[in-house]
Amino acid sequence: MYVDRLRIRQPGDAQFALGPHVDGGGIERWEDPEYRSCYTPIFEGRWEENDFFDATHRVHAHMSLYNAAGGCTAFRSWQGWLSLSTVNPGEGGLLVNPLLKFSTPYWLLRPFFTRNKTDGDWEIDTSSVWQGAVPGRGQEMNDSLHSELQLSTSMISIPTVHPGDMVFWHCDTIHAVDAVHRGQSDSSVFYIPATPLCQINVDYLVQQRDSFQRGIPPPDFPGGEGELRHVGRATPEDINTLEGRRAMGFEPFEIKSYMTPGEKEIVSKANTTLNL
Incomplete structure (x- = not known):
């Protein structure tokens, strides 16, 4: 068991606002050889063949190379939480991008391309810019750096949950929480991931x-x-x-x-x- 957090979010709260992101490290996905091997087909141009459920390399990957506070060093095959309250969409709950197979190759390859300032076409970028990947933090996404993800429309609220409902999402899934809790009661969860x-x-x-x-x-x-x-x-x-x-x-x-x-x-x- 990976002992994680308890979150109690009160109605009207706008401080606990996590934008679109992926946990399990940031720059580590490119920097650590074992972690990078989880995505070999993507980096070799065979993105359709990548098996996101193959744990061969994930069980040896180094997901926190910079000893950052709050960094996760365990392998969570599925992140998850147990609901302690009834939460409807828009009431301080979870949003996910369901297009795992398509979104992940995009943001993994994003650092290697930039838009030409003259005509807007994509071209190879060999600079050291890694969009949204800061050492010691998770991988963050936004409309400016990852415009093709169309995050304003592709992030989907999970259905209504009740006390005792368990929600899991793949460890490469882009996820976020509602910017504002617009409900009438608390939105409370235990974070309980799956740790093989x-x-x-x-x-x-x-x-x-x-x-x-x-x-x-x-x-x-x-x-x-x-x-x-x-x-x-x-x-x-x-x-x-x-x-x-x-x-x-x-x-x-x-x-x-x-x-x-x-x-x-x-x-x-x-x-x-x-x-x-």
Whole structure:
């Protein structure tokens, strides 16, 4: 389990306004060789062949090369949140660009092209400009730098959600939140991504487990003492189920007979890394 955030957004709020962006690093998608390999067909001009659900290289990718506060070092195959309230479109909720196969090649190749100032045609750009990719931050999009995405019309609000509804979106999906919460009640969610069992996630789980026991924020989040001095804060003893203790790194993962050799290997490595 990747312990993420809780968001409570009040009606009328316009401060928690996240524009179109993609998480999981920014410049890292081009800079890190393993991460870049996730998009080899795109960079080779075969963008139609890119398999966005092939995790071969993603499980080894370095998504945070600059140790930025709030940068994510774990592999979230699907980002997600659990709704705690009823939220209609326009009420402080999520917007996504559903055109994953078409939008991703565009913004990945965007740094290599610029418009000719004379006639507006596209031409090769070999400068060091990387539109919306700032070291230490996620990949950001806007109408000025990524005009062909037509973000003003291509970002779609998710349908109405109710308490208990779970929403997932692919880790390369452009997403945003409503600029203004125009509803009448709070828009609250737990951020709960899907984090498959792989070595980089197990390495993070070791650090997260230690942070939980000490009562401090986990490594991907802003520092400070967190709940270190809080009386009655949660402890490992408060996690009662086997599944919950396993997800938090306090019980070993189980090797089952139907698993593939690769699955058995990563489970064994995970238990060793967790010292279980």
